[in-house]
Amino acid sequence: MEKITSLENAQVKKWNKxxxxxxxxxxxxxxxxxxxxxxxxxxxxxxELILYEGECKFKDVPIQEVTEAILNKxxxxxxxxxYIGICHLPKKEVKQYHRILLLDGIQDPGNLGTLIRTxxxxxxxxxxxxxxxxxxxxxxVIRSTQxxxxxxxxxxxxxxxxxxxxxxxxxxxVGTSLENATSMQEIPSQEKMAFLLGNxxxxxxxxLLKETDINLRIEMNGxxxxxxxxxxxxxxxQYRKL
Amino acid sequence: MEKITSLENAQVKKWNKxxxxxxxxxxxxxxxxxxxxxxxxxxxxxxELILYEGECKFKDVPIQEVTEAILNKxxxxxxxxxYIGICHLPKKEVKQYHRILLLDGIQDPGNLGTLIRTxxxxxxxxxxxxxxxxxxxxxxVIRSTQxxxxxxxxxxxxxxxxxxxxxxxxxxxVGTSLENATSMQEIPSQEKMAFLLGNxxxxxxxxLLKETDINLRIEMNGxxxxxxxxxxxxxxxQYRKL
Numbered sequence: 001m002e003k004i005t006s007l008e009n010a011q012v013k014k015w016n017k018x019x020x021x022x023x024x025x026x027x028x029x030x031x032x033x034x035x036x037x038x039x040x041x042x043x044x045x046x047x048e049l050i051l052y053e054g055e056c057k058f059k060d061v062p063i064q065e066v067t068e069a070i071l072n073k074x075x076x077x078x079x080x081x082x083y084i085g086i087c088h089l090p091k092k093e094v095k096q097y098h099r100i101l102l103l104d105g106i107q108d109p110g111n112l113g114t115l116i117r118t119x120x121x122x123x124x125x126x127x128x129x130x131x132x133x134x135x136x137x138x139x140x141v142i143r144s145t146q147x148x149x150x151x152x153x154x155x156x157x158x159x160x161x162x163x164x165x166x167x168x169x170x171x172x173x174v175g176t177s178l179e180n181a182t183s184m185q186e187i188p189s190q191e192k193m194a195f196l197l198g199n200x201x202x203x204x205x206x207x208l209l210k211e212t213d214i215n216l217r218i219e220m221n222g223x224x225x226x227x228x229x230x231x232x233x234x235x236x237x238q239y240r241k242l
Numbered sequence: 243m244e245k246i247t248s249l250e251n252a253q254v255k256k257w258n259k260x261x262x263x264x265x266x267x268x269x270x271x272x273x274x275x276x277x278x279x280x281x282x283x284x285x286x287x288x289x290e291l292i293l294y295e296g297e298c299k300f301k302d303v304p305i306q307e308v309t310e311a312i313l314n315k316x317x318x319x320x321x322x323x324x325y326i327g328i329c330h331l332p333k334k335e336v337k338q339y340h341r342i343l344l345l346d347g348i349q350d351p352g353n354l355g356t357l358i359r360t361x362x363x364x365x366x367x368x369x370x371x372x373x374x375x376x377x378x379x380x381x382x383v384i385r386s387t388q389x390x391x392x393x394x395x396x397x398x399x400x401x402x403x404x405x406x407x408x409x410x411x412x413x414x415x416v417g418t419s420l421e422n423a424t425s426m427q428e429i430p431s432q433e434k435m436a437f438l439l440g441n442x443x444x445x446x447x448x449x450l451l452k453e454t455d456i457n458l459r460i461e462m463n464g465x466x467x468x469x470x471x472x473x474x475x476x477x478x479x480q481y482r483k484l
Contacts, residue, residue, distance in 0.1 A: 232472075240461075
């Protein structure tokens with residue numbers, strides 16, 4: 001294809017709109033920057049097109065040469081990037097319900113991305129997010145996942161309904177709370193488990209804590225304050241599939 | 243004291259310089275924003291002066307009224323703040339060496355702050371950082387600690403020398419690495435332990451991994467990629483003082 005050189009090009013304008021959630025929701029597409037993330041996306045057939053300037057190291061995938069100015073315009077990195085991938089999320093069915101992560105209103109993109117990365121590292125099967133959780137296709141989330149988002153099904157839906165469904169399917173649903181909760185060491189591992197983490201400021205909503213089978217508390221003896229991605233890491237490791 | 247109204251006031255200019263590491267190092271002072279962090283600092287006698295506009299909720303501590311424009315100028319929050327504290331770190335001796343955290347070249351302020359918060363939550367005794375670790379008085383670090391930085395001694399020094407000293411004192415020094423390492427479950431808890439975490443991209447430097455008593459690996463069965471603050475959370479919880 002011919003090199004695109006104009007910032008006013010209709011395609012460029014369309015790609016640039018992918019910085020907006022509305023456009024991502026409408027098209028199912030999003031931008032991914034940098035070689036590492038594009039390589040991860042390629043492993044899972046998630047790349048539609050790669051934009052580059054000069055030489056392109058990627059083969060066997062549609063590529064489109066553009067100018068550096070266009071890459072800079074599309075990049076969310078102030079120092080620019082050599083490659084931008086136009087990607088979609090691979091269709092992934094939830095194959096089993098042995099280990100599930102439930103996220104209630106996580107707001108910080110770094111926390112969401114880190115939790116996704118941790119869930120994949122410990123082989124969790126799926127993630128369900130409340131509708132007010134930060135968008136997984138936000139560029140900061142994508143960066144924090146280090147590419148893990150291509151490897152796990154992630155759904156946005158009503159968590160109360162999801163918890164009720166999981167319980168019907170025999171999944172033991174574990175909330176997290178600092179109050180009225182059982183210490184983690186007293187909660188044995190079970191075949192099918194789901195873990196519910198909450199908003200950075202307010203924790204899991206009370207309404208959801210009522211629906212869980214049990215609520216868990218990480219034992220602390222000092223400050224009683226953990227970042228949600230750290231708390232998630234401790235719990236996801238503790239109950240990882242062996 | 244009289245209200246300060248000019249952005250050109252010499253004191254205001256001096257406070258504003260505290261955004262620079264050089265000035266913080268020279269004076270031992272730093273800025274803290276928002277009620278929650280100032281309340282934490284007050285608990286540990288770490289506040290020299292509180293700047294406010296209008297009503298001040300803080301009593302029994304030196305206060306200085308300024309204009310909103312001055313608060314905005316000094317604030318690193320785009321939407322401003324109601325209070326700014328001029329603080330120092332409390333002098334804290336390392337009282338015991340039962341649980342120590344060693345940080346080699348952590349770059350991300352959020353990761354450093356989160357690790358400090360986690361160390362305090364699990365009652366660790368001290369943190370030693372390599373000289374190329376991000377400055378603990380960086381405002382993003384302070385925010386991520388949620389105030390935990392007032393509660394634990396934090397030193398910057400040559401980590402190789404520190405590890406050699408700790409070993410002399412009978413502290414079992416545990417490095418972290420993905421390669422040539424022992425899985426965490428095989429490393430029993432000991433009375434005195436130190437844990438060494440490394441840079442986000444490169445991990446712990448090879449030179450330091452040679453000096454430790456053992457190197458630890460968190461068991462993963464998937465993606466083999468954890469954020470350093472999450473890895474730290476899992477390890478610090480696992481070996482917490484009971």
